[in-house]
Amino acid sequence: MSDSQFVSRINQLDAVQLDNEIYKVLRGQAEEVTKYFAPGKAVKWKPEIDVLVKYLIWNYSLKKNSTTFGQQLLNLSYKNLDRRKALLLFVLSSVPNYLRERFINENFIFSRLPTAYQRSRYKGYVDQVDNFLHLLNFIWSFFFLYYGNQSRFVEKILGLRNYSSDMNRPRSIGYSYMTRELLWHGLIELFTIGLPMIDLKVVQRLWNDMWVPKKKEITIVTSCKLESNALCAYCNQLPIFPRWAGCPHVFCYYCLEALFLTMDPYRCPLCNNQLYYKNVKSCLNT
Structure with missing residues (x-):
């Protein structure tokens, strides 16, 4: 990647992390709403509710602005993202999780199979596919650290690359914030090293000798x-x-x-x- 297209790896990882946190916040709000339903109703439709929350996030981010909310916060966006790729990105990011949750729940799908052998056999296939996808994402993380773009494997499949929308804008650095952070971390290290070396019983005895009547x-x-x-x-x-x-x-x-x-x-x-x-x-x- 040329210097003019360079995007920091940490910004890309932070964008993915921010997207996950935004999803968790909205998912928590959805749970607050569904807790007033009849017992067991919301739990039964949990995978569908998750997909609905992800769809709402996708509809108001990638579909309209070609960037996720996490990318918008870090001034990032996808290059060459059209409507078809945006839809595929949503499907590939949401459908596998939905299928995994539905297939793992034996009472919903596997209970319809006639024999216990078939139930365990098909569940084993689903577990193998799930493990393979996790392994694939884990291996791709090393490629991302090497190449510096496309932090998720689904971005590699769709040919999406991150680029910065303010590449030519000078970056402002808050030195006062950095000073506070350095001071805080220095104090934490001092307390972490120093406190275990203090005998609190001796301090208590010295305090009693000074102020408590003998x-x-x-x-x-x-x-x-x-x-x-x-x-x-x-x-x-x-x-x-x-x-x-x-x-x-x-x-x-x-x-x-x-x-x-x-x-x-x-x-x-x-x-x-x-x-x-x-x-x-x-x-x-x-």
Whole structure:
């Protein structure tokens, strides 16, 4: 493709994505309308409703303006699109999905077949065709990345190519928007890296030491009595390999080991007593 006809790949992909999002919005509005119908009525005719929504989108976009709504938003259009190709584009984009949904629904088509063998056989054929079409679209995506045009295989079949309607118009770049995006992504990376490195329990303890009135010192006990409903003072779960470090509360082995790796002595989050690693004992042996 010559430079004068170059169309960015990302713009073509964005146009297809915008078309899909517009369809989903209108399909959601149609579901809001049909939810007041009798139960099961709208579900029975769901494929037909989907085709009707796609037809309305096609009628007011490709049929009248030779561009889809997504292309109009990005100043793109099809080259050499006539009425016949526009109709074929609608048929090839909508009919296969409609047939797939109808054939996959065994109660609508396959239930008319006389034997279970025939039902499973024809359903297998439909699944194979469906898988082949998906594989074809997947392979064509690599050709699109190489050649840079015709993002969908149906465009290749009809010989449709994208071109920009404002090729000679200078593109304006919002540097203020780019600055905000760079700042935002920088903050996200900072929070993503920094937050896991902050020990919130230590921050809470420092806050309590500064603003919360200190409690009276609790006498350090010399034994640990493990009750059936005892919970870890740090994770508030049933203690795993329960340990005791001098205060009346019980800790998990892993919680206490991790806490003493960060600081020694460590203050109990419940009674604010200072705990020392040298006093750690197993509650199972006392």
